[in-house]
Amino acid sequence: MAVETDTDTGFGEVSRLRGTVFEYLSLGASVVGLFALAALLIYVFVDAFGLSTASPAWLLTYFLTLVVPYIGFCLYSISDRAFTRKIALALGGGLVVTAVGFTAIETLLVSIPGLTWQIAYLFLVATPVVASVTFVASRQPLGAAGFGLVGRLVGGAALGCAVAIMFIVIDRPLWFLVYTFGVLPAGGVYAYTSRREIGWPTAQATLVGLFGLGVSTQLRQILGIYPSDGLIYLWTLAVPLAAGAAALVTLRDGSRRAVAGVAVTTLLGGGGGFVLGSSALPTGSGVIIGAATVAATAVYLVEAVDNEGRRGLLLPLLIAGGALAGAAVVQTVGIPTPEMWLTPAYLTSAPSNEAANAGLYPAVVGSIIIIAMVAVLSFVLGVGAAVFLEEYAADTGLVGRLTRLIQINIANLAAVPSVVYGLLGLGLFANLLGFGFGTAVTAALTLSLLILPITVISAQEAVRSVPDDLRQGSYAMGATRWQTVKNVVLPEAMPGMLTGTILALGRAIGETAPLIMIGAATTVFSAPAGIWSRFSAMPMQIYAWANYPQAEFRYGVVAAGVVTLLIVLLAMNGTAIIIRNRMEREH
Amino acid sequence: MARDRYRDRLATLRTDVVLFGELVVERYESAVAAAANGDLRAADRIVSGDSEINRRYLELEGDCIDLIARNQPVAGDLRLITASFKILTDLERIADLATNLAERTEYGSEVHPAVDLGSLGLAAGEMVAAAVDAYENDDRAACRAVAADDDTLDSDCAAATQRIIRELLAERAGDDERVRTADTTTRGLLTVRDIERVGDHAVNIAARTLYMLDSDDELLY
């Protein structure tokens, strides 16, 4: 506009009307998608946990035993009177506003299906409040200690579960032999030669490892008796984990007692898992989960008990105690519990024709195994392609033109519909190469191809973002191209490459169409026993359930599946973010 | 300390100027002695040594130009170099005056009976030596003392001039004698004037030194 009018100041005035309108339109554009998704997620969560059937008394009980103590802990950790007052006001004021507003809308305008004002309060007020106090408290020593411990408990257990699931499809006796005769001697050779500074440690260790691998595959044909899976896990995973944890504590200047303590408790954790077992996963998996959880926690505790805010370490007890107390109150007073769909039983049992018995276990295992394979494949291929295109391929001449052609086509491949990739997988892997219809290998290869363009493009972006100064510096030192790539480009680009791959994996884990094309089963009743067996994945199973005639399936069971899928996705992304941040901090 | 080589070169320049000053003072004192004693051989050596002095003078001047061209001196450093540059000129002039003295030396005779060349010449030489010392040691008081001494020297020189004129007026001699008297008088007057000028150059050196130290131009006129 810029219409100048004379005012007292003599400077005039400049209109900002268009700018202001544009600003608010942009704001609207950025939040509309988020609001839609948030509304959907609220309904999915309500369905998955059967909250619409929850009585107000049940909600109140758990609110008082779980949420209120948790908020109290965070506020205590922050110990800022003004902030505490603000939070109390938000909780109390929010209660009144939500109750009155919700009732007013219901009576005056429309009835809101599936929700009560208590649930609305839970999502609109309690959840944001919990999130904000958590965020603020995590910056205080007390809160940081508590969240750190909870994070390691949950993270360790999750990682243990993931590894245990991976081992479902691995030939355990062969792994036992390879570890004993290949990995262990190779590690020993590497440690010895690099400490004594003799020869080329990496080459020698690789040689020893390969020899061990050969011996193991031969022995596998001959030997008939092996230790039980639990013992194999204890020997091949818990023992090195204990050693690794002890080494980490030593590195951080832990006392000798702390080092020994961490090692012993990790082994005990593994042993404890062995004794307790696990309800759904194959026998012995408890060893992995127990050892991983204990190792992560113990290493953390060694440092945290000496730090400021160590009282925060009681947070897990507070949460567990709150949950138990809530359960006790519900039991004794006789409050009716809501019909939850997402229960431990749901995660650990096979699908069923009855909604109440339906479970997602085989699909979860299938998804995790496929994703693990896709992650390795697409990362290796993506990084390889990106490094070649950016660092090796010439920019000029015939090769340069070819490179540009490849470049353009990779970008185009990213836009090809996933069904087409399914067709490719069907034709190439299932038919031509004979990897079988609906096997985990076929699915993993197909999905890898599907996300490969995205991985390549993001990895290229990461390689390109490595400052040219560093390459020049390396070449000027007389480094070869390979030395430059290995020592400078790859370490610097790694966080970016990981981020790209993880985002692409998020897409792969949710894909359904290519899986249908390659003939993956919608429903299988047992977890896949190997990578060549037929499997089902979470999105397939959810898709199948959505077509069931019973309403319980279409609402509760599907919702529980979606929430599980989202949780696995978040866990994956979270792990990637943590790894990336660690790497970035090292640089 | 940053710019070590540059600092070294500044210090070297200063030492070189001081050494050059001492060399000039010695030459001047030898010239005074030669003139006073009528030592022709010594006087010849001084005259022929002047080219050496001039060469050295140009070298040192070149060092100053080098320092300015290549090191962009500022503030105190700049004043040191420019002051040294001017001081070198004064010293070279003093050496020229010493050559003049040597050139006027006549075998076996003193300059003029009315001039006590020994004390007058030496007084001027001491002033130069004091000024060079002041430059070497950042001695502000010595700079002012040199300026004060110059007043005494000036009046002594004026007195010596008067004595020469009086003797000339008192002279009653034959023609031959008169020619010789005219020569002696000229020599005496020129010698006194040269010595007075040596004193002035000493004051200049002191004035530049004071300017170099405190950016103080009280003695510059």
Add this chain to the structure above:
Amino acid sequence: MSQNESTIDSESESLITTDVQPDTTAESASSATTIVETEQLNVYYGDDQALDDVSIAIPENQVTALIGPSGCGKSTFLRCLNRMNDLIDIARIDGTVTLRGIDIYDDAVDPVALRRKIGMVFQKPNPFPKSIYDNVAYGLKVQGKEITDERIEEALRSAALWDEVKDQLDQSGLELSGGQQQRLCIARAIAPDPDIVLMDEPTSALDPVAASKIEDLIDELVEDYTVIIVTHNMQQAARISDQTAVFLTGGELVEYDDTTTIFENPADDRVEDYITGKFG
């Protein structure tokens, strides 16, 4: 009297000996051995000519500065000496460059092996995102030389950085200040003990104090290495170099002489105009 005379003589002799400067005199330049020599060196980037018939002989164990306005080809020239221009696909090089008499553009010369003889420091400090120790050890590592704590310390001492970082060798090189980073890069460049150290405007990204430290360092480096430095700062060239080469637009080497001559009495009018700031 005669005793007096002899004192004068001896005095003047001793003065003359103090006058002998270790640098910048025409004799010292011509008496030094030539380490790098180019003849009719032409460089083209595609169709653009970046260097035009440059012939120059650079003496050993001296600082040679390359100055000139932006885009005059001085950096291009520097990058010809360790064949860094090979990394640019469109660069084409004509003419000969010899290092100790060996033509470095001969087919038998491996550019990677050549670069191991020549250290290089860049305009922007570019330490690797590794620890200080690993940064200095990088050259030794990629060149397959033995990495010892002594060599690392020696390189850091030569780069006048040891006292500042000796207690934090495990810290990232990026945590140092800009000037320290540049000295780290110099330590990195000299750790494998090259013949020549090339510097491409090493102080232009630094503050004056840090820049002055680098200049002092160059003064000391030249005792063991031949330093060839590109700088767009004429005063810096005047301060630190023994020889100066002036490039002007079009990649032409206009004048090459003792730094004193270039800055006090240049032969070419264009050089006079350039260094007096009348153009460029």
